[in-house]
Amino acid sequence: MVERIVAAGREVLVEDGYDAFSTNRVAAAAGISPGSLYQYFPDKSAILDLVVDRYTEETAERVAAAMSERIGGIGIEVVRDIVDALLTALEADRALLRVVAEELPLARSGPRRAALERRVGELAATYLLARPEHSRRPVPSVSTWVTVLAIENLAVRWVLDQPAITRDQILDEIVALVAGYLLS
Amino acid sequence: MVERIVAAGREVLVEDGYDAFSTNRVAAAAGISPGSLYQYFPDKSAILDLVVDRYTEETAERVAAAMSERIGGIGIEVVRDIVDALLTALEADRALLRVVAEELPLARSGPRRAALERRVGELAATYLLARPEHSRRPVPSVSTWVTVLAIENLAVRWVLDQPAITRDQILDEIVALVAGYLLS
Amino acid sequence: MVERIVAAGREVLVEDGYDAFSTNRVAAAAGISPGSLYQYFPDKSAILDLVVDRYTEETAERVAAAMSERIGGIGIEVVRDIVDALLTALEADRALLRVVAEELPLARSGPRRAALERRVGELAATYLLARPEHSRRPVPSVSTWVTVLAIENLAVRWVLDQPAITRDQILDEIVALVAGYLLS
Amino acid sequence: MVERIVAAGREVLVEDGYDAFSTNRVAAAAGISPGSLYQYFPDKSAILDLVVDRYTEETAERVAAAMSERIGGIGIEVVRDIVDALLTALEADRALLRVVAEELPLARSGPRRAALERRVGELAATYLLARPEHSRRPVPSVSTWVTVLAIENLAVRWVLDQPAITRDQILDEIVALVAGYLLS
DNA sequence: TATGAATGAGGGTTCATTCAT
DNA sequence: GATGAATGAACCCTCATTCAT
Numbered sequence: 015m016v017e018r019i020v021a022a023g024r025e026v027l028v029e030d031g032y033d034a035f036s037t038n039r040v041a042a043a044a045g046i047s048p049g050s051l052y053q054y055f056p057d058k059s060a061i062l063d064l065v066v067d068r069y070t071e072e073t074a075e076r077v078a079a080a081m082s083e084r085i086g087g088i089g090i091e092v093v094r095d096i097v098d099a100l101l102t103a104l105e106a107d108r109a110l111l112r113v114v115a116e117e118l119p120l121a122r123s124g125p126r127r128a129a130l131e132r133r134v135g136e137l138a139a140t141y142l143l144a145r146p147e148h149s150r151r152p153v154p155s156v157s158t159w160v161t162v163l164a165i166e167n168l169a170v171r172w173v174l175d176q177p178a179i180t181r182d183q184i185l186d187e188i189v190a191l192v193a194g195y196l197l198s
Numbered sequence: 199m200v201e202r203i204v205a206a207g208r209e210v211l212v213e214d215g216y217d218a219f220s221t222n223r224v225a226a227a228a229g230i231s232p233g234s235l236y237q238y239f240p241d242k243s244a245i246l247d248l249v250v251d252r253y254t255e256e257t258a259e260r261v262a263a264a265m266s267e268r269i270g271g272i273g274i275e276v277v278r279d280i281v282d283a284l285l286t287a288l289e290a291d292r293a294l295l296r297v298v299a300e301e302l303p304l305a306r307s308g309p310r311r312a313a314l315e316r317r318v319g320e321l322a323a324t325y326l327l328a329r330p331e332h333s334r335r336p337v338p339s340v341s342t343w344v345t346v347l348a349i350e351n352l353a354v355r356w357v358l359d360q361p362a363i364t365r366d367q368i369l370d371e372i373v374a375l376v377a378g379y380l381l382s
Numbered sequence: 383m384v385e386r387i388v389a390a391g392r393e394v395l396v397e398d399g400y401d402a403f404s405t406n407r408v409a410a411a412a413g414i415s416p417g418s419l420y421q422y423f424p425d426k427s428a429i430l431d432l433v434v435d436r437y438t439e440e441t442a443e444r445v446a447a448a449m450s451e452r453i454g455g456i457g458i459e460v461v462r463d464i465v466d467a468l469l470t471a472l473e474a475d476r477a478l479l480r481v482v483a484e485e486l487p488l489a490r491s492g493p494r495r496a497a498l499e500r501r502v503g504e505l506a507a508t509y510l511l512a513r514p515e516h517s518r519r520p521v522p523s524v525s526t527w528v529t530v531l532a533i534e535n536l537a538v539r540w541v542l543d544q545p546a547i548t549r550d551q552i553l554d555e556i557v558a559l560v561a562g563y564l565l566s
Numbered sequence: 567m568v569e570r571i572v573a574a575g576r577e578v579l580v581e582d583g584y585d586a587f588s589t590n591r592v593a594a595a596a597g598i599s600p601g602s603l604y605q606y607f608p609d610k611s612a613i614l615d616l617v618v619d620r621y622t623e624e625t626a627e628r629v630a631a632a633m634s635e636r637i638g639g640i641g642i643e644v645v646r647d648i649v650d651a652l653l654t655a656l657e658a659d660r661a662l663l664r665v666v667a668e669e670l671p672l673a674r675s676g677p678r679r680a681a682l683e684r685r686v687g688e689l690a691a692t693y694l695l696a697r698p699e700h701s702r703r704p705v706p707s708v709s710t711w712v713t714v715l716a717i718e719n720l721a722v723r724w725v726l727d728q729p730a731i732t733r734d735q736i737l738d739e740i741v742a743l744v745a746g747y748l749l750s
Numbered sequence: 751t752a753t754g755a756a757t758g759a760g761g762g763t764t765c766a767t768t769c770a771t
Numbered sequence: 772g773a774t775g776a777a778t779g780a781a782c783c784c785t786c787a788t789t790c791a792t
């Protein structure tokens with residue numbers, strides 16, 4: 015039932031946008047009555063939080079999976095594969111990404127995004143520490159922070175704004191950005 | 199009068215946050231009646247738009263000024279100076295930056311931000327075109343897009359999240375990021 | 383306008399009872415929209431408070447007037463006249479008295495009633511102090527408290543329950559009660 | 567089971583007040599499901615009614631017991647003992663008395679209170695009829711009504727408001743009130 | 751032009767009651 | 772009998788917008 019509500023919430027968000035995310039609308043989409051929401055959630059924002067949580071976790075999961083799979087690999091191709099996975103994950107539900115990234119008050123999606131960044135960042139930091147030859151930057155925590163934020167933003171904007179840049183191009187550019195930063 | 203309203207709107211935004219940005223509140227802050235707002239703006243969101251516009255323009259102005267000033271300069275120090283100017287501009291009104299970047303539905307500030315990016319991007323592209331030796335990336339428009347977006351996001355997050363990274367450090371890192379990207 | 387709302391509130395209270403005292407109902411009775419209530423009252427309970435205040439003050443006023451008028455008089459007839467005035471005041475709007483005394487959570491009407499008691503009590507105490515021969519009770523503040531509470535309750539119950547006791551009878555009884563108490 | 571529910575209702579009333587007296591809360595306190603309430607009570611107010619009934623009966627029982635015990639006694643001390651018993655009964659559960667007398671719409675506790683008054687009144691009337699020398703008032707039913715109501719209200723207010731009057735004082739005063747009324 | 755009282759749809763939430771299990 | 776999830780009408784209140792003055 016919680017799942018049904020979360021699904022309905024996601025649907026409302028995708029189909030009608032954040033402004034339409036009212037308890038009445040979500041309940042209607044879930045095919046239940048407004049009062050029933052409150053048997054599973056303390057208030058409206060808890061529903062929204064869980065919808066965003068689920069989405070963020072989904073995305074984090076895919077990226078983290080790609081990372082742990084590829085992380086044994088050699089050279090710069092690792093980065094390309096990971097970013098490729100990230101793009102794929104973001105492309106999976108562009109409509110929801112748009113709402114989460116652009117309509118939600120960032121204060122709501124911010125913490126989830128930060129969690130994602132932390133999770134991915136830790137993996138990356140571990141990797142960099144294990145292979146010091148892969149980074150010439152002096153402070154690993156800092157270069158991780160920089161790398162993760164830069165990649166994340168570029169990926170999100172590329173998916174949402176769909177600039178005149180091909181997928182291969184953006185992958186090349188991001189790889190070049192990261193490689194140039196860490197290795198030169 | 200429009201200016202008075204915009205100033206009031208900005209004040210409300212900074213002092214009380216986005217949720218308090220109601221027409222009544224803005225009118226009160228401007229010392230006029232709610233009805234009078236509608237003589238100068240078609241609706242509430244037009245006021246908000248103009249507030250954000252003004253802020254974005256201010257910031258763009260400062261960065262563009264720094265760019266045209268420094269753009270004749272030599273080498274990588276140019277980048278450092280420009281990023282420095284950007285940080286300074288963002289630090290000028292951290293409270294408003296927080297509201298604009300974190301509380302506003304990004305959809306509202308998005309277009310203004312895009313305008314800023316375009317403006318700065320054009321300057322950068324012009325520069326890179328004029329001095330091809332400064333970039334080894336194949337498509338200037340793409341590398342400009344990448345550079346501008348990466349820098350912008352890192353700068354905003356550094357100012358807002360205040361991570362344990364000194365100002366000099368973040369400048370070094372951004373310079374390294376850009377230099378590594380464009381030159382290697 | 384405040385008066386119009388108070389009148390409407392009183393009407394709803396009298397006509398439909400306390401449970402029907404909803405903001406929508408009061409607004410409808412006042413011929414205005416629900417939102418307009420909030421231009422004159424901070425919340426629903428403020429409306430109710432004022433309705434009860436007005437009623438209590440009205441009643442207190444009448445009784446106090448009778449008291450100051452008669453208080454120069456001689457002997458026990460003074461008490462009779464005052465209680466008569468009290469009965470008259472309570473009979474003036476029996477329907478509202480019923481709601482105020484029986485439907486309202488006493489916590490709401492309690493403080494107003496207490497104020498009325500205090501006001502009347504002070505007058506009575508002053509009188510008793512000025513004419514010590516009128517009371518043989520040792521502690522004036524206590525005998526005042528006892529007298530006021532006893533009279534008030536008897537008067538209210540007589541008006542509301544309409545027991546098989548004539549008006550003259552109840553006046554006689556209350557006079558006997560008070561006289562016997564204070565003078566014997 | 568009915569008893570369990572009544573006990574739970576009383577608990578909720580005492581612990582959390584009238585506003586918290588919801589079917590869900592009472593059911594939870596009784597360790598049963600909300601739906602089960604309706605197997606024993608037609609609706610919520612029936613539960614409340616029975617809780618109040620029980621409490622009123624308890625109180626009536628104690629007072630009536632004291633009355634039949636003392637009623638053979640001589641003189642005014644009888645009154646004192648009975649009022650003493652009443653105060654003791656009211657003090658037994660001051661928290662519940664407060665809720666019943668101050669938070670409940672009086673309309674709900676009114677009929678129960680009236681029953682108590684009738685019961686006590688009948689005892690008193692019987693007594694007065696049997697010993698005509700104890701009252702000089704002309705209509706026993708009327709003087710009983712007056713006496714019972716006056717005593718009841720004074721006792722309740724004394725227990726709840728805790729004015730600066732000692733227990734002995736209030737007993738003295740009530741005795742004086744009654745004695746003066748009936749005998750002078 | 752400026753006002754600001756009035757609007758009223760819609761918001762989130764509660765809770766007595768029902769009924770399929 | 773017992774359950775407890777589901778109901779949905781009704782609650783109080785907000786606020787962008789309007790319009791008579």
